[in-house]
Amino acid sequence: MGSNMKDRGWSPYLAGALTGLVMVLSVWITGKYFGASTTFVRSAGLLEKIFSAERVAQMEYFIKVVPKIDWQWMFVAGILVGSFIAAKTSATFRWQAIPGMWQSRFGTDPTKRGVIAFVGGLVAMFGARLADG
Amino acid sequence: MISLIYGLITGVLFGFFLQKARVIRYDKQLGALRLIDMTIVKFMLSSVIVGMVGVYLLMDLGLVKLNIKSTVLGGNIIGGLIFGLGWGLLGYCPGTSAGALGEGRWDALWGILGMLFGAALFAEAYPALKKTVLTWGDFGKITFPQILGINHWIIILLFVIGAVALFVWFEKKSI
Structure with a gap:
């Protein structure tokens, strides 16, 4: 704190x-x-x-x-x-591979975070382009 | 060339302010989506208020032009929902992912890579989307003052009042 x-x-x-x-x-x-x-x-x-x-x-x-x-x-x-x-x-x-809030909920596995971040980025960008934002 | 230098300087200033206000962090972005930490909403609305008043003032003086994007309900609504889903998973948006990487939060790199793939995928899907989703509810370049037929300063005033009321409520709730 x-x-x-x-x-x-x-x-x-x-x-x-x-x-x-x-x-x-x-x-x-x-x-x-x-x-x-x-x-x-x-x-x-x-x-x-x-x-x-x-x-x-x-x-x-x-x-x-x-x-x-x-x-x-x-x-x-x-x-x-x-x-x-x-x-x-x-x-x-x-230098940080796992954000604090993520770690307290999903743990310290950097692969898990990496995969979800990648998928999230892909989905977010597709949506952003569709909305022309 | 000069335009590229202006772009860099503008980006450096924006990235500097984003980092100083701590708004490019995963915890802050998820905090806003979970309605427990409104720091980024305070930042965004403050910049929108200043930007809105400044740009419309310059427009009234004939010094700048608005750059209005088309309202296409199909694209805006479906795209917005898809964006939100991805944003919640990644915890950074396109601009802030670069900022997050700048302050060493390198999980943003996976997000940036994903966004490049997402952009490439959209480019593949564009011809099909253009004939379907992007034709649904196409209203062209409209604005609130124009469709309501009132002076833009009335809308700006209402927006500022609404934003300040939100700020007061956030501070009362300490979120």
Whole structure:
């Protein structure tokens, strides 16, 4: 409990409001709205192109969402970098294979967590794309 | 090129704030889905309020354009339900999985891998979905102010009042 108390971080209201401000500036300066899931489509297309460029070039969805590195791709990469900087500067970076809440319910088997995380990611992305989110 | 640099800078700031508020963790995301820890809802609604007011203000000044996605009930509802199922299993969403990896929670890597497969699978299914689910309840690019025929600031005011009422309730319940 002691470590939990120390690890409260910033107020979610403050950090959320600052995020809103960055969002507004982004729309103002570059006309770009926040998003992440399109990047996974572009990346999947880029990876598939390594194996079968002709096939990817003919697929309707990859014609609509062209596999390339764009603003949003760099935005998602930036989230990783920004999180890393924030974690390192506040000593909250931690290599962890099993989240605490998962461990207390499902145990310490990293394979079990890995399989469910993979399946969850697959299902979540399919749904996100279907909803165009 | 400059657009790529703006993307990176914007992402770094967003990732920084996400980590500082501790909202990219599995425990926080599941905490919200289990209705026991509303930290991420506070974060999201706060950013939406500021973003909404700022973007509409700039729009009224003629400085920005809205980027409205089509409302397709079939895709939105079925896709939303499928997304929620996957989100509950993974405990990270597409953007936060990158952030989770950034703070060392590397189980997110399996999720990212799964998401790449999910995106590839969707690309395969797209031609069939386009003719079915994605034609159900297609209303095009609509907004609340437009369908209700009222000024957008009325909707914004109501949204802010609702969000603040929620915040007050969360704090009272300490969730």
